[in-house]
Amino acid sequence: MHPRSPLHTGNTFMKKIGKFLSSMPFAIALLVLLAAACALCSTIQQGLGYDAYAAQYGERTAGLILALRLDDAFHSWWFIALSGFLCLNLICCNLLRLPALLQRIRAFRSPEKTAAGKTDAAAKGTGDPGKIFSALRLPKPTEKNQGACLFAASNLPGFWGAWICHLGILLLILGFALGQICMKQYTVYALPGQTKEMEDSGLCVTVDDFRVERTEQGTVRQYTAALTVSDPKTGTQQSTQASVNAPANVYGYKFFQNSIGWGADVKVLKNGEELQKEALCAGEFFAVKDKPELVIYFPAFYPDADSREQGMSDSTEPVNPGYLYQVYYQGQILGMNVLRAGEELTIDEYTVLFENPRHYTLIVAKQDRFTILVLLGGLILLAGLVLAFWMVPRKVWAIRENERWLIYGRCLKNGALFRETFEKAAKESGFEPCLPEEDNRKEENM
Amino acid sequence: MLQTENVCFTIIAIGYFALTILNFAFVAMKKEGLAKTAFWLQAGIFILHTAALVLRGIGAGHWPMTNQYEFSTSFAWALCLVSLIFIRKYHFPVLGAFSSPLILLMIGYAALQNREVRELMPSLRSSWLAFHVSTAIIAYGAFGVAFVLSLIILFRGKMKEDGFWGKHIPQPEKLDQISYRSVCLGMLFLTLTILTGAIWAEQAWGSYWSWDPKETWSLVTWIIYAVYLHLRLRRGWRGKAAAWFAVVGFICVIFTYIGVNTFLPGVHSYA
Numbered sequence: 001m002h003p004r005s006p007l008h009t010g011n012t013f014m015k016k017i018g019k020f021l022s023s024m025p026f027a028i029a030l031l032v033l034l035a036a037a038c039a040l041c042s043t044i045q046q047g048l049g050y051d052a053y054a055a056q057y058g059e060r061t062a063g064l065i066l067a068l069r070l071d072d073a074f075h076s077w078w079f080i081a082l083s084g085f086l087c088l089n090l091i092c093c094n095l096l097r098l099p100a101l102l103q104r105i106r107a108f109r110s111p112e113k114t115a116a117g118k119t120d121a122a123a124k125g126t127g128d129p130g131k132i133f134s135a136l137r138l139p140k141p142t143e144k145n146q147g148a149c150l151f152a153a154s155n156l157p158g159f160w161g162a163w164i165c166h167l168g169i170l171l172l173i174l175g176f177a178l179g180q181i182c183m184k185q186y187t188v189y190a191l192p193g194q195t196k197e198m199e200d201s202g203l204c205v206t207v208d209d210f211r212v213e214r215t216e217q218g219t220v221r222q223y224t225a226a227l228t229v230s231d232p233k234t235g236t237q238q239s240t241q242a243s244v245n246a247p248a249n250v251y252g253y254k255f256f257q258n259s260i261g262w263g264a265d266v267k268v269l270k271n272g273e274e275l276q277k278e279a280l281c282a283g284e285f286f287a288v289k290d291k292p293e294l295v296i297y298f299p300a301f302y303p304d305a306d307s308r309e310q311g312m313s314d315s316t317e318p319v320n321p322g323y324l325y326q327v328y329y330q331g332q333i334l335g336m337n338v339l340r341a342g343e344e345l346t347i348d349e350y351t352v353l354f355e356n357p358r359h360y361t362l363i364v365a366k367q368d369r370f371t372i373l374v375l376l377g378g379l380i381l382l383a384g385l386v387l388a389f390w391m392v393p394r395k396v397w398a399i400r401e402n403e404r405w406l407i408y409g410r411c412l413k414n415g416a417l418f419r420e421t422f423e424k425a426a427k428e429s430g431f432e433p434c435l436p437e438e439d440n441r442k443e444e445n446m
Numbered sequence: 447m448l449q450t451e452n453v454c455f456t457i458i459a460i461g462y463f464a465l466t467i468l469n470f471a472f473v474a475m476k477k478e479g480l481a482k483t484a485f486w487l488q489a490g491i492f493i494l495h496t497a498a499l500v501l502r503g504i505g506a507g508h509w510p511m512t513n514q515y516e517f518s519t520s521f522a523w524a525l526c527l528v529s530l531i532f533i534r535k536y537h538f539p540v541l542g543a544f545s546s547p548l549i550l551l552m553i554g555y556a557a558l559q560n561r562e563v564r565e566l567m568p569s570l571r572s573s574w575l576a577f578h579v580s581t582a583i584i585a586y587g588a589f590g591v592a593f594v595l596s597l598i599i600l601f602r603g604k605m606k607e608d609g610f611w612g613k614h615i616p617q618p619e620k621l622d623q624i625s626y627r628s629v630c631l632g633m634l635f636l637t638l639t640i641l642t643g644a645i646w647a648e649q650a651w652g653s654y655w656s657w658d659p660k661e662t663w664s665l666v667t668w669i670i671y672a673v674y675l676h677l678r679l680r681r682g683w684r685g686k687a688a689a690w691f692a693v694v695g696f697i698c699v700i701f702t703y704i705g706v707n708t709f710l711p712g713v714h715s716y717a
Contacts, residue, residue: 024676024679024680027676028673028676028677031669031672031673031676032669032673034669035665035666035669035670035673038662038663038665038666038669039662039663039666041662042657042659042662042663042666042706042710043709043710046657074657176655185652215565217565219564219565219567220567220568221565221568221571222568222571223568243568244568244569244571244650245568245569245571245572245574245646245649245650246649247649247652254652256650256651256652258651258652364651364652366652366653371648371654374644374654375645378637378641378644381637382634382637382638382641385630385633385634385637386634388630389627389630389631389633389634390630413623413626414623414626414627415619415623416616416617416619416620416623417536417620417623417624417627420620
């Protein structure tokens with residue numbers, strides 16, 4: 001009788017649906033589609049706009065890319081749907097397989113049901129059959145029929161390999177999906193001494209110090225940011241350090257030293273008197289204190305403006321600093337240029353000066369409580385693979401017929417390789433390998 | 447140290463060339479003795495290759511798996527190791543005749559790369575580098591051997607049926623199972639590669655998976671081999687049909703390794 005499973009108990013239509021969802025052809029089709037989608041989408045730069053795609057591929061293709069959401073393929077409805085169906089397939093497959101799997105394990109380790117099953121190898125002779133069992137590293141055989149039948153099976157956990165793999169993959173996908181939905185991630189960039197709010201998290205990050213360690217050859221060895229994270233609500237704070245490959249862990253968030261950029265101090269003088277001083281990271285702007293319609297924007301910093309002008313690569317150190325600026329008045333651009341060190345920009349009674357170029361650090365703060373689920377899924381998947389590939393269930397049974405022993409072997413996978421090992425063990429134990437079909441009385445005697 | 451490694455590399459390249467010639471001679475002349483000589487020559491080159499990698503590691507001051515040259519010579523080393531194990535374990539000397547040209551190709555590719563030792567960028571200064579890249583080269587080596595075995599499965603029918611081939615090439619069922627074992631080894635190590643890479647990326651960049659082209663193509667390769675493993679469970683898909691999938695899988699491996707770096711730059715562009 002076929003084992004009953006949750007999906008076998010419904011009406012015929014539901015049975016058909018369940019059978020289809022758990023079927024291997026469906027799984028293979030999904031895997032092929034996912035692989036093809038990943039391969040295709042890796043060739044299309046993600047996150048660009050229509051103009052960029054149109055310039056690269058032409059207008060018609062750009063329209064198609066946006067219509068099919070290929071610009072953000074891995075978050076598109078169809079990719080999520082494919083992944084969802086794969087999860088459904090894995091769940092149905094594992095649920096449906098479970099009763100059948102348990103029955104298979106019971107049948108495999110049952111001496112009574114063994115003889116009726118498939119045989120991969122056989123041997124006959126009058127020697128001690130125990131030698132074959134030990135040569136094949138099987139446990140001590142159990143005896144039946146007053147010692148006329150011997151039976152041993154090993155590597156039974158191997159039956160669970162594929163089932164555990166599926167469970168691991170399911171947890172991986174689930175953990176990743178939940179992480180994407182629930183993850184909190186903030187980006188904070190600041191010059192040493194600056195404090196920035198972490199948006200809606202309620203936390204503030206102060207960059208106390210930022211160090212760039214270099215090797216003797218001048219290349220960067222490590223970036224390290226000394227941080228103080230504070231919670232204004234509770235009035236508490238914690239100091240910590242984040243460097244590449246060594247994130248800090250405070251207030252339930254991980255703080256990663258992600259990247260760096262350039263920043264500088266910008267001074268505004270009014271009639272020769274200092275009116276305002278701002279520390280700006282490249283990409284930031286500010287409004288002049290007593291004339292808010294006048295805005296100074298600092299788009300970029302060039303450590304070696306001379307090399308850049310000559311079309312050579314920029315330096316990593318500020319040897320000939322150049323500050324790219326833009327000035328806006330009432331939303332209209334007044335002008336833009338590169339200011340060299342010591343040069344001033346004069347707008348009516350205001351003078352603008354850029355100085356003290358230095359690195360800012362970009363910190364990523366992240367809270368993803370489902371990372372552990374992904375890790376667990378990965379470890380379960382590994383365990384499943386080891387079980388599936390290296391714990392292949394096998395069994396050997398021997399039947400005494402008068403003075404002669406007929407010995408049979410069965411391996412769930414790799415029958416041809418097992419046959420070789422079995423025959424070698426048989427010969428070494430004084431038995432003669434034969435064809436499994438040679439003696440068809442095995443079923444009657446077991 | 448690096449000069450000695452350079453000399454060793456030249457000897458290794460010549461050695462793999464000699465190995466390929468010797469293996470071809472074994473197949474052409476059908477002399478058993480040549481197969482044994484080829485096996486021991488391969489074992490000798492493997493030892494020298496290991497020594498060269500150790501010298502490179504000491505000279506560079508880091509694991510020798512951080513740029514195209516280092517990875518390709520390590521890839522050839524892994525191919526050599528896995529094929530030696532499979533030749534020995536399954537008494538299959540003809541495998542050497544098919545795997546040595548692939549090793550030679552990979553060492554030739556390594557020879558074309560820039561051998562300059564560069565300082566590692568901060569994100570590569572991690573103990574995960576050793577785990578991540580060494581599991582990748584073992585996976586690639588195992589998939590390389592599976593590819594070679596699949597070619598043997600596909601071309602077996604075209605080989606003249608005589609005593610030599612009958613003796614030295616296993617029956618289709620066994621050949622298919624040896625290829626399956628190789629894919630299993632590769633699959634386990636590729637899974638380890640992806641997992642260790644994810645753990646490392648989480649530490650370095652704060653994101654264990656960011657759909658970088660290298661990550662995406664590793665996943666594509668993993669899926670292709672997963673399809674191979676599933677197809678083998680279906681009646682009529684073992685043997686040649688499965689072998690075709692192993693060939694496609696290895697094309698994905700090569701694209702992940704060389705093609706992605708060339709055509710699809712991402713955070714792994716240094717590799």
